[in-house]
Amino acid sequence: MDLYHTTDTDGVTELNPSAEIMRELLDSLDNTGAGEAEHPDVSLVHDTSGWSISVFPSGVVTFENLDEPDEMPRYMIKVSRNEALKFWIDLSHGRIEHLRSQPWLREEA
Numbered sequence: 001m002d003l004y005h006t007t008d009t010d011g012v013t014e015l016n017p018s019a020e021i022m023r024e025l026l027d028s029l030d031n032t033g034a035g036e037a038e039h040p041d042v043s044l045v046h047d048t049s050g051w052s053i054s055v056f057p058s059g060v061v062t063f064e065n066l067d068e069p070d071e072m073p074r075y076m077i078k079v080s081r082n083e084a085l086k087f088w089i090d091l092s093h094g095r096i097e098h099l100r101s102q103p104w105l106r107e108e109a
Contacts, residue, residue, distance in 0.1 A: 003047040004092045009039050022088050026081045029057045044088045046096070053091050053099075055084045063087075063104055074104030 005015045006025055014021065025042050043054040050067030061084055064073035079087075090099050 002092060002094045004044060005047065006042065006044045006088075007039070008042055011039050016092075019085070019089060022092075023081075023085055026055060026084055026088075029055065029081070044091055046091050046094060049094065049096055051091060051096055051099070053084075053087050055079070055081075055088075061087065063099060063102075072106050074106055076102075076104060 001016075003016065005013050006017050006022065007013050008025055008028065014025075017025070022044070029042060041054040041056045043052050045052040050065045052062075052064060052066065054062045054064075059078045059080070060075060061079040062073055062075045065071045087099060087102075
């Protein structure tokens with residue numbers, strides 16, 4: 001079983017949440033004031049691989065591995081909540097190569 005966890009805008013972590021809870025967490029980004037929260041994003045981390053996907057109220061999504069300094073962070077803009085949920089579900093199941101094959105953008109060094 002893949003181990004993963006989410007973190008909400010208050011910094012609260014939930015281990016192995018269901019897709020319904022993931023959806024609620026993503027929907028919470030649309031609440032008034034979500035952008036002013038201490039943590040303006042919500043994220044899901046695949047604990048085994050170290051990959052994470054963070055989603056911001058603006059629709060920006062980042063995909064990165066903080067355990068691998070050689071892996072440059074990737075991002076997308078204008079991602080719908082439904083698309084973000086699909087990314088989270090893929091990550092929760094460890095589908096890293098599938099996620100890596102998506103059309104991510106990278107910061108130019």
